[in-house]
Amino acid sequence: MNAAVAERLLLEADKSAELANAFRTVADAEADGQPKFTEVICRDLVRTVVCRVYALPLLELCHLIRAADGCAGGYEAFFWGGGPARAGAFRGYAERNLVSLPGIAAAKTGLKLDYPDGTFTVTYSRMPFLSAMLEFLVTVIGYRAVDDVIEPLRARGATGKQVSNAAKELASQLYAYLKEHLSSAQSQRKFRRLIAFLDRAADESPDAIDDALILDFWLEESASDKGADFKTFRAVYLAFLRFIQALAAAQNRDGLENVKVLGADRSAGEVEPHELEYGLETVGETENPLDKLADDPCSAVRFLTKTEARSLELLVESDTVADRLPLSVLRCEVFGAAQARITQGLRRRLAPDAFLALIDDSVAQDYAECRARFSALAEHVERSLLASFHALAEAGRAEAITVLLRLRPDLDYSSLAAHFAVTGPEDDNVIPFAPHGVAARFATLLAATDSLTEPLRNFVTDAKTAYAGLSRQGFRDRDMADPAVAGGFAAGEAPLFALRTRLSAFGQVLARAGGDDAAYGSQFERDRILFLRQFRVLYGADI
């Protein structure tokens, strides 16, 4: 590498770092001593900016700023004076502080703005994200610049055209910033190294990517002098994961012969990232069940602790790729965590002896323990679903039936048929359909357990026991009366089943791939020697 190339790469890295720092500034923002934005919102923000799909959010934001400026204290107080950015907080703030202005009203679902050519509503649930977007804008463009752009919106009777112009101006300023700071040089470099390795090791066939190949790549590349892109095993695994996911999405959409490249050079067949939005969605960026459980309305129930959610992150992020690379997932969980401990030790500047001891003691669990942790999480999800059934049935929610049928599809439900017989004139060709009525009848039926078959009665009892056994928010008897909690259980059913499916599939793959604990034990011992040796190679010179 010559000096000019090295300098360019370093400059590119600095630019990327500034953007990453801006995202971290948003993630670090606090309100009332708490994180202002949830992790889900922060991830959405990163995705929206990196994929350059911010045009519509900026238009929504400008409408919202116009409405928010109608609140006492102006738009600044609306976005920064109301505590952590949550839908309920924005709703409460608007209801308390919205001054009567023509054409702006607080509706049940959001703030409604009337214009001569139509109405625009910004929902309360959308506001936390838009608030993060504004926080990001004032971080990268500056408050004065943003305030100058939106100044015309603050006047009474601002038009839809003015709102649209302000959104375009913000988009233009953001585009200019990203042109300087959203550098893909590092990602391109990583991509080229993956391809070059595949070319050498596997005749460039992506199908050849397996656990052994990923480990070989890490052993070969982590100690190279080409920067820190692949120093950690986790970074290597994530790169291969993204490679496989990007390839699969491209295959799904256009076939391999039409694989597109991100970029602005249309003559070279490149496409803008927003045109690949479909592909990004297909790899789970918007349907992550952990994000759903952490966000409203599910967050009214504490289905998972932070530690539990963190333990599931990689598995969920990997989706079905985890089933193809089970050992790599275990290596990430066990040795990736060990490597994180070592890098923390580096920051603490430990004495050489203490640092070498830290490397030797860095591995805190083996594969059997890691499998046991996943099994325990699977059991917890199962218990949460059972408890959800109890809560939903008690609340008379129709979702209880869905949970029952999905948890126990093989039960004999014929005895219930008589209770749900549709009544009405025989010659009437209209079938009465009242799902809420069915749910209420179902709840009554469950309460009178004598009329249930034994398996169904056992299920109801198990569900009640599961509910009583969980003592976290949403699972206490006093939570039952809270409609938000019932809503949380109703919304939580789908992501919980998604987690159940993922954990179950991965558990089966681990059982098939590695066999018994003894086999995993010997695999772990081989890996431990190999990883510790590599850790000493990687970090020995740093002490």
Added chain:
Amino acid sequence: MFEALDMIDTAIEPVATPRRVGFSDLYTFANDPDRDMAPELAEALARDEALEADLIRLLDRTAIYRFPKVAAASSGPALRRDGDLYRITLRPSRAEPTQIYVIIELADLEMPPPALIYVCRSGRPCHKHQLPVAHDGTIQILADLGSPLVEALRDGQAEVYLR
């Protein structure tokens, strides 16, 4: 798409770094009477001119009154600032030479009196001080000559905000 996904991973990768100062911190400082300027905010403001200008804009927007810099500042310290509705005077204490009275006179008694005074000097931390209750249109503070508030008020190039 690999690049986009990889950039997302890189951007959200957790890093153990100190919390970063942002606009939320500016807003809290400008609006929360009980929150003094945190050292990390002072450091960020000293480092980042744009952030400092954002704070001035924010104070400008939220203040009930702003005294501009004292025009054609003389070589001596500024002892008085006159505005349409307010006047700030620094009057040395006769009893204690090391102390000085900061007197804020309000011309319009119908308006709610200010509760905070901010004094901002370029390149230095903005100073915020809670004001006592006004009596007959006058707010009076007895401060040490060397206190940050007095030092800042004596600087003719400082901008003063009441809110």
